[in-house]
Amino acid sequence: MxxxxxxxxxxxxxxxxxxxxxxxxxxxxxxxxxxxxxxxxxxxxxxxxxxxxxxxxxxxxxxRIMKPFKLASREFHKSDSSVYVGKVKIGGGSLAMIAGPCAIEGYEVLDTIAKYVKAGGANILRGGAFKPRTSPYAFQGMGEDGLKILRDVGDKYDMPVVTEVMDPRQVDLVCRYADMLQIGARNMQNFDLLKECGKAMKPVLLKRGMSATVKDLLMSAEYVLSEGNKDVVLCERGVRSFEDSTRNMLDMSAVPNVKGQSHLPIIVDPSHATGRPDLIPSMCRASVAAGSDGIHVEVHNCPEKALSDGPQALLPHQFLDLMGDLRRLAVALGREFWAPPEK
Amino acid sequence: MxxxxxxxxxxxxxxxxxxxxxxxxxxxxxxxxxxxxxxxxxxxxxxxxxxxxxxxxxxxxxxRIMKPFKLASREFHKSDSSVYVGKVKIGGGSLAMIAGPCAIEGYEVLDTIAKYVKAGGANILRGGAFKPRTSPYAFQGMGEDGLKILRDVGDKYDMPVVTEVMDPRQVDLVCRYADMLQIGARNMQNFDLLKECGKAMKPVLLKRGMSATVKDLLMSAEYVLSEGNKDVVLCERGVRSFEDSTRNMLDMSAVPNVKGQSHLPIIVDPSHATGRPDLIPSMCRASVAAGSDGIHVEVHNCPEKALSDGPQALLPHQFLDLMGDLRRLAVALGREFWAPPEK
Amino acid sequence: MxxxxxxxxxxxxxxxxxxxxxxxxxxxxxxxxxxxxxxxxxxxxxxxxxxxxxxxxxxxxxxRIMKPFKLASREFHKSDSSVYVGKVKIGGGSLAMIAGPCAIEGYEVLDTIAKYVKAGGANILRGGAFKPRTSPYAFQGMGEDGLKILRDVGDKYDMPVVTEVMDPRQVDLVCRYADMLQIGARNMQNFDLLKECGKAMKPVLLKRGMSATVKDLLMSAEYVLSEGNKDVVLCERGVRSFEDSTRNMLDMSAVPNVKGQSHLPIIVDPSHATGRPDLIPSMCRASVAAGSDGIHVEVHNCPEKALSDGPQALLPHQFLDLMGDLRRLAVALGREFWAPPEK
Amino acid sequence: MxxxxxxxxxxxxxxxxxxxxxxxxxxxxxxxxxxxxxxxxxxxxxxxxxxxxxxxxxxxxxxRIMKPFKLASREFHKSDSSVYVGKVKIGGGSLAMIAGPCAIEGYEVLDTIAKYVKAGGANILRGGAFKPRTSPYAFQGMGEDGLKILRDVGDKYDMPVVTEVMDPRQVDLVCRYADMLQIGARNMQNFDLLKECGKAMKPVLLKRGMSATVKDLLMSAEYVLSEGNKDVVLCERGVRSFEDSTRNMLDMSAVPNVKGQSHLPIIVDPSHATGRPDLIPSMCRASVAAGSDGIHVEVHNCPEKALSDGPQALLPHQFLDLMGDLRRLAVALGREFWAPPEK
CATH class of the missing domain: 3.30.70.1140 (Phospho-2-dehydro-3-deoxyheptonate aldolase; domain 1)
Structure with missing residues (x-):
């Protein structure tokens, strides 16, 4: 100093x-x-x-001369970390494709969507049971009933599942059903939640806050790591900006920026970053080319009837096309999406 | 629509x-x-x-044509609301001066600071017992011990007290000691915390998030109001911007902007907005002139030894000078800082 | 409306x-x-x-229901436009690689750099003779002497050349030497300059302003187009944000966003967007994967002695490696960098 | 360093x-x-x-340890500078009120507006003859005919006049008619224009760019000063942000922030900063309370028929009311709006 x-x-x-x-x-x-x-x-x-x-x-x-984080830093841990979610490896050349609806709306809808995303090559299923909604009058999620459905459908299609936890009081409950805990952008600096997830025995998907710098994101990861949980995957999902034609601004350079400073895997969520299905496929391709360890994308078979964030969901056939493109691109870049060993 | x-x-x-x-x-x-x-x-x-x-x-x-909030809107409640914190009235021409250290550090330090701010004319005492710190290695607050000190010192100087609550599990505890619950900027969209505070029988000081629009702020107020708690005071405390010479950018126009759309009182916190004591006095004056219902400012008798945010604290003599200026200004504008009736 | x-x-x-x-x-x-x-x-x-x-x-x-631009819009011109700079085609599947030093510093330096970038496969040579510098005390460019050097070196290596024009009074002069006129980010809304370039008979490279929305960028293109010049190439080069670890924030989604609304080609400049050579290669890859029509990148053989923006320049060997990667990636995506027909 | x-x-x-x-x-x-x-x-x-x-x-x-500007810095010139526009003094406790329509639309309209603003106590008349419009299809200003009208009306009401210059080629022409040259926000880093105005013998009103930091603004002032023109008045007029309910975000803290670093006068333009007449009066009051050396505000007698920026103009009676408030406020703060000596 x-x-x-x-x-x-x-x-x-x-x-x-x-x-x-x-x-x-x-x-x-x-x-x-x-x-x-x-x-x-x-x-x-x-x-x-x-x-x-x-x-x-x-x-x-x-x-200041030194970085304020330690456990998250590449100086502390030189080689890339990888994180296992169930059998699925994220990082170290192995790409995650986390896909599913924004919210869990019922068994049938999730079953339909899971069938499609599994067919396309998604390796982790997502779906929200507790939903952070800007309006108190909007659908707030199915809670534990939703978690049960997520677990059942994940098991049926042999996919580990990730779901958001919003409140420190929910961590135990969510851990009973989920393979990975998601901390949403609005909670990136909910420090009590970070600590509680740091004590849990499940990997954490930590999303970047809407006004968080890359350093802030790594400091929040440090909270989880410093409680003893080493399995943190970061997620770039766009930040607030003056550009009003996209939901947020996807900071693509955060991918190599994080990788230079930290050993933690980082994935990209173009669904929340752009809010526009017409931009998602090209941003998925760009994310893979930028060196991301995976993608997080929302898929719905009937966006116009979705209970949350329908307008930003890909349709199943769009997802299938996208995955074809991404697999070819990954090969050209010497990486691949994790897939279960063929029997 | x-x-x-x-x-x-x-x-x-x-x-x-x-x-x-x-x-x-x-x-x-x-x-x-x-x-x-x-x-x-x-x-x-x-x-x-x-x-x-x-x-x-x-x-x-x-x-969209309509505003997405109702209870917070001026269409729903035409006249200005005022909120009582203990005996102190905020709004309707009555100005609050909320002052004190960033964190409660012990009885003696708080007692010293409280004596000064009371003498200057502050009408509500602040101090944090649970501190949201960017780094897990920084001082995290004294917890319940700090709350007891805050209550004691507040009672000694006959000032109601406000303190931050960060976790829904803390709401009951904080309610036992404090007269007003502060929801910090990082928790403005911690919806479970908003709901829990909405169920509490204490007024709420809701700070604007660092990337929240005025509409987002009013939607978060709507969460508290929709749980039955009508006593919400909003607080502008700066938003993130590209300007790197101040901690945040104080959006002064949020004061009349909120007042046009909502009946709720709004105060300004120039300490967090600027992070610079040299800018705080003029921003306090501007806030009063802009029509704010009060000011929130951090004061410390020895900033270089403060356990949190020392560099942005005013010294006691700076606070005394500032209050003299603000009182004169308030008179010229037909308003006044709330003060206990003289005996 | x-x-x-x-x-x-x-x-x-x-x-x-x-x-x-x-x-x-x-x-x-x-x-x-x-x-x-x-x-x-x-x-x-x-x-x-x-x-x-x-x-x-x-x-x-x-x-408002309608877009405020016409000539730039895809409704007006359904298919992708392509622009010729000398023999080099930009757009329609043909990728530009515009490379060279930030400023023209003398014949020898430019000759050395041009030899390298030509060898790597760059198809357009860049270099500034008039430099927009934040400080009046910084090197302001070589002016017409620089333009002559750029022309000579471009001819020697059979590459068309692009250079910035800052002042309407310079347009005629720059047109005598350059094959393409660059309008810099700071001048994106210098409307008199836009009009003057719109009257020139040379293609225009229009960079996005640091606080310009995609719509603003297209409105500025409309100024050039409405004067009769149809050869406009847009350039995303990062916008101002709160993230302080990169020079600007590269808005990668602007590439498909522009392409959805407009027929004009768009390229990406990761040098100015990030300001960091460690981030440039991955951002170039991402740009190609996102659908960009080309790349603009600064290269210098001795960045520590460059007269302008040395710290963000790639070294020649970094550029050679990068081009190898980009060519492979382009092939995987069904596109290719324009190259002169082999004899 | x-x-x-x-x-x-x-x-x-x-x-x-x-x-x-x-x-x-x-x-x-x-x-x-x-x-x-x-x-x-x-x-x-x-x-x-x-x-x-x-x-x-x-x-x-x-x-870096040192500030990159010299002539603009308070280290170079300890006491506050003041600038004379005709007889009107800006700075050193003397407040400017620059008022008038966005654009000069004809003699009669300007005459009507000038009569009102003079009556209210404005001391400098503004009006644009060259208009920087986002759209090439919008009204671009009356040019020299407008300048003549501005001069005539200014003389009639004994007010010095300020008008924007957009192009270095216009500087001589504008100097023939105007008492002060305005450099608009979009041209804050049009360095050739800054140099040309630096050579002119007229005071300059330099507006902050929409994504300019306070340091950038002072560097642009340095361009003008370094050419020999010492009469620079700065103007805060809002910056781009994510807040979408105001045209820009008024950075009120820029006023004391500039004053700490520089001796130059600074005024505030709430018309462009907010774009909303309902917010302008309170932001004018706040600006005076923050220590600004004056106000720049747009007034029109028939905003719905204005040829430029009608929606953000104050009506004459609103301006009269506002000036009454501001004069009282200035007195309470020990300052006053410059007014001609009574005869």
Whole structure:
């Protein structure tokens, strides 16, 4: 860490800054330039208390050198991590295709959709039983009944299942039915939920918040990792922007950006990122080409009657076409979608 | 609601759209223009299912006419609401000054700060016992011990107290000690927490999320209101932007913008919005001039030793000066900070 | 266009709105719903004056149905356009690779870089002679001397050349040397420059502004097209966002988004979008997979001595590796980089 | 400037970095921490070439300490500058009220509006003769005929006049008629226009670009100042954001933020910032309370027939009411709107 001293700071103030640096257990390293004095602060930047250096009178700027996360960082764990969801491997060249409806609406609808996505080559089934809805008057999900349906349909088609958990009180319940816990974008900084999922024995799919930087996303992963759960998969799903013709703005560069800083797998969700079925296939292709470890996409056999987010769902035949394209593309890039061993 | 039909839609598709409109209990009103057919959808727009109109084949755009919130809207409640926190009235010309440290750090520190802010004219004391921190390694708050201190110090200085609640499981506990529940920016769309606070018998201070529109903020208020809790105070605290010299961007126009659409009181928090003590006083003045129902500001007697957010705290003497300015300004604008009746 | 009337509008106001609609040459189509009256405005939305409908007393909202651009729209020109820069075809399955240094710094440097990018398979050479620099104290470009060098080096390697024009007064000069005029992001709404380039007989490379929506970009293209120049290639180069680890945020979905609305070719510039050589190769791959008609990338043989934007340049060997990857990917996707016919 | 070296940099790389620092005329100051080596670069940071430090192999980060502008900085000029537009003083406690229609539409309309705004206490008249319009099909302004009308009406009511200049070729012409040159938001980084206005002998009103940081704005002011023109007034007019209920987001904190870093006067334009007459009066009040040196507001006597931006104009009676409020507020804050000496 480096402290830049104001040009008008008094000697007394500078002495006080140096004293505070020493008090907090760091070694100060003073250097006087033409227009500014700077103080190098040598020691572990992640310790509590360092954020206050900028509150010391005479300090103009605090420049951080180190990343604020550890367990999530590539410096801590050099090689790519991979995460198993049931038998399905995510990361290390093995691609996940997580597909299904936005919400679980009943056995029959989910069964129909699962049959299609399984046929297309999806390897993990998704569906929401607890739904974060902007309006209190919108469908809020089927709850435990939905979880049971998800489990049954997943078992029928031999697919592990992922579903969102919104409330720390739901974690135990969801763990009984699901193979992977999804933390939604709106909860990326719901720290009590992160901690509770960090204690669970299930892999976590952590979605990027709508105004979260890549660093914020990795700090939230750090919350889960620091509770002992090593199985975290990140998900880019678009951020808020001024562009009003898409639901969010898909930050495609987050894929290599995360991979440079972290060993964790990262997948992309073009459904929520764009909100537009006409843009989803090309964004899936781009995600695979960008180096993503998988895709998360919503599929519905009758979007106009879906209970949640119908307008952004792909139709089954669109999903089948897309998977054909993606498999060819993956091969050209030396990777492949995980598939069960043929019998 | 208005459905714009694609220019290349078939007659069969248009008939199907009309049928779906009727199925959902609305009356369709078809009108053919030079280049587009449009269908007016007459009925209550807030009903579930309307979001799916855009998923019907042949529909190009769905234009909404009505606001999606009701209880929070000015159409529902014409006159300004005011909210009582203990004896303190917020709204209807009566200004709140909510002041105190970011986090409760111990009895003595809080006692010192409370003495100063009371002397300056603050009418509600704030302090966090549960802290949402970006890093899992940062100070996470004193928990119930902190709540006890807050209650004691509030009582000593005859000030009602507000503190953040982060987890639905904490609501009962926090209600035992606090006069007002704060829902932080990161939890503005933590819908389970909103519902739990909606069931509590305490007023709620709901902060705007970092990427929330004014409409999103009012929808979150609607969650609290729809559970039966009518005492909601909104808080503008800055949103994420590309400007990197302030912590967030204070959206000052949100004050009159909210007041045009909603009867709920709204206050401004320049501490989190700017993150810079040099900008806080002028932003407080501007907030009062913009028509805000109060101010939320962080004060610390020794920012360089604060356990959370020290760099953005005002010093006690800065707070005293600021309050002098604000009182004069309020008078010039025909309003006043709430103060206990003189004995 | 649809006018939504305020619920408290008087009959007199509504009559006045209807009269104004007729005055401007449109046919009003009134429809009364449960809570709002709406007036359909039938006629050409692009006519001047329609923006003022929202200023008529009693009008609450104006909802536009039509796109505000015509010549750039896919409704006007159904099939994909392609643009020739010298012999090089951009669009219609033919990919451009525009490569070269940020600024022209002298004959030798450009000659060296051009040799490398030609060897890698670049088909258009770029280099700036007039540089838009944030600081007045930074290198501003070599001007006409630079243009001469660009022309000479382009001819030596048989590559057409593109260079930026910043000022309407430079258009004639730049046309004497360059095969394509680049309008930079900062000038995307420099309307006098757009008009001047619209009168020139050279194809135009129009970069998206840092806070421009896709619609804004197409409106700026409309300025060039409406002056008679049909050869416009669009370029996504990232927009401003809160993410501070990349220079800008690459809006990859702009590629299919533009292609849905417009017939014009669109390429991607990952150099300016990310500002980071470690992210450029994967973003180039993603761009090709997303359906882009080409790539614009900066290459320098000695970035640490470059006179402009060195830190974001690829090294020659990185460029060679990248082109190998991109060619394989293009083949897998049924497209190819334009190359001169072998002799 | 400080260079942070990568943890895996070789000694050879570090030596090369040190050599490059010396080559560029700086003194390196090396310091080895626990996890990183850092190199202080002592000397003038604003010199060309320093941006390339981050392109030297082994350099991880470049941290800048100094501001990149000089003439615009408060370090260069400690006390507040004031700027005279004709007789009207802007800055130093003297407030400007710049009012008038968006576009000059003819003598009669401008005469009517000028009479009203003069009566209300406006001290500078505005009106556009060259209009930057998003659409090529919209009214583009009256050109020189408009300038003549503006001059005549300004003289009639004894008000200096300001008008936008969009093209470097127009600067001489506009200087013949106007007392102040406005550079619009879309041209804030039209560097040739900035230079041309820097050579003119007229004060400049420089509007903040829609995606410009405060630093970017001051760098653009530096362009004008560095050509010799010392009379620059800055204008905050809102930036692009995700909030879709206002035209832009008014960054009110830019006022004290600029004042902390620069001696230049800054005013606020709530008309373009919000685009909504219902929000303009409270934002004008807030601007004055925030410490702005003036206000820029659009007024029209018949917004529904205005040729440009009618929907955001205040009506004359709204302007009169607003000025009454603002004068009272200014008095309470110890400032006043400039007014001609009474005879």
């Amino acid at each position: 480096i402290l830049v001293i104001r040009p008008d700071a008094t000697l007394e103030q500078i002495d006080h800054v140096i004293e505070r640096v020493r008090d907090l257990g760091y070694t100060p390293h003073v250097s006087r330039g033409e227009s500014r004095t700077i103080i190098g602060v040598i020691g572990d930047e992640a310790k509590p208390g360092t954020e206050n250096f900028s509150a010391i009178p005479g300090v103009e700027q605090v420049l | 208005i459905l714009v039909i694609r220019p290349d839609a078939t007659l069969e598709q248009i008939d199907h759209v009309i049928e779906r409109v009727r199925d959902l209990g609305y009356t369709p009103h078809v009108s053919r223009g030079e280049s587009r057919t449009i269908i007016g959808v007459i009925g209550d727009e807030a009903k579930p299912g309307t979001e799916n109109f855009s998923a019907i084949p042949g529909v190009e755009q769905v234009l | 649809i006018l939504v009337i305020r619920p408290d509008a008087t009959l007199e106001q509504i009559d006045h709105v209807i009269e104004r609609v007729r005055d401007l040459g449109y046919t009003p189509h009134v429809s009364r719903g449960e809570s709002r009256t709406i007036i359909g405005v039938i006629g050409d939305e692009a006519k001047p004056g329609t923006e003022n409908f929202s200023a008529i007393p009693g009008v609450e909202q104006v909802l | 400080i260079l942070v070296i990568r943890p895996d940099a070789t000694l050879e790389q570090i030596d090369h970095v040190i050599e490059r620092v010396r080559d560029l005329g700086y003194t390196p100051h090396v310091s080895r921490g626990e996890s990183r080596t850092i190199i202080g670069v002592i000397g003038d940071e604003a010199k060309p070439g320093t941006e390339n430090f981050s392109a030297i192999p082994g350099v991880e980060q470049v941290l």
